[in-house]
Amino acid sequence: MHFQPPWGGAFRLQTFVHRTPEALPPGTVEAIRKAILGTPLLGDSNLSGQFSGTYGFSITFRREALPEVTALFPDFKPYLDAALLPDCDTFLLNPLLVREGRGVGAHIDRSLEFYGAGIGCPVAVSVLYVQVPETLSGGELRLYHRGNRVAALKPVPRSLVMFRGDLTHEVAPIDAGALALTEARISLVVEQYRVPESLRAGIPRFEVRTRAGMAA
Numbered sequence: 495m496h497f498q499p500p501w502g503g504a505f506r507l508q509t510f511v512h513r514t515p516e517a518l519p520p521g522t523v524e525a526i527r528k529a530i531l532g533t534p535l536l537g538d539s540n541l542s543g544q545f546s547g548t549y550g551f552s553i554t555f556r557r558e559a560l561p562e563v564t565a566l567f568p569d570f571k572p573y574l575d576a577a578l579l580p581d582c583d584t585f586l587l588n589p590l591l592v593r594e595g596r597g598v599g600a601h602i603d604r605s606l607e608f609y610g611a612g613i614g615c616p617v618a619v620s621v622l623y624v625q626v627p628e629t630l631s632g633g634e635l636r637l638y639h640r641g642n643r644v645a646a647l648k649p650v651p652r653s654l655v656m657f658r659g660d661l662t663h664e665v666a667p668i669d670a671g672a673l674a675l676t677e678a679r680i681s682l683v684v685e686q687y688r689v690p691e692s693l694r695a696g697i698p699r700f701e702v703r704t705r706a707g708m709a710a
């Protein structure tokens with residue numbers, strides 16, 4: 495499956511978000527879930543303060559390093575094949591695990607600013623919902639444009655959401671239904687960037703980062 499975002503290269507259309515239900519087969523998503531829960535890279539989130547109390551790790555990679563990513567996580571390949579936009583050259587992949595009592599505060603994804611100011615926000619952000627407990631209450635993804643809420647999406651297992659990278663967004667706190675880490679709301683997020691040549695030097699080809707530091 496190749497997904498073209500409906501807003502194309504320039505942000506002409508007022509389309510903020512696109513959702514594909516059942517984007518990947520159940521077995522594929524189950525394999526992704528097991529890979530995330532099984533990796534020793536999983537730990538307290540290394541992302542910004544809004545992510546405190548959540549779990550994950552991140553992989554920064556340039557498109558040329560995609561084989562390294564899929565060598566480390568072969569189960570992620572069908573997702574990356576489906577989600578990566580042909581126009582983008584640099585990506586930040588992060589599993590996100592959120593448990594009861596937690597959410598993610600309002601933010602714009604700018605994770606590549608870690609490597610240098612001026613890189614700014616991604617073109618688009620893709621989110622695959624890998625695990626959503628049936629009893630989950632809360633945890634919706636809310637998107638804002640210029641202070642106005644433009645979408646509030648309940649996480650649906652196996653759905654793929656793609657939204658414009660300049661949108662502020664938050665994950666509403668989970669009120670009930672994800673006590674253990676193995677029962678968490680799990681999403682696999684890819685920030686997709688087009689980085690100008692002049693800013694590329696500081697960005698690694700491939701780098702795994704955890705809260706503890708650089709892992710590869």
Ligand SMILES: O=C(O)CCC(=O)C(=O)O
Pocket residue numbers: 588590598603621634635663664665681683
């Ligand atoms: O899981 C979601 O719905 C969105 C996660 C998110 O905003 C992020 O990882 O930056």
Ligand SMILES: [Fe+2]
Pocket residue numbers: 601602603663
């Ligand atoms: Fe985000």
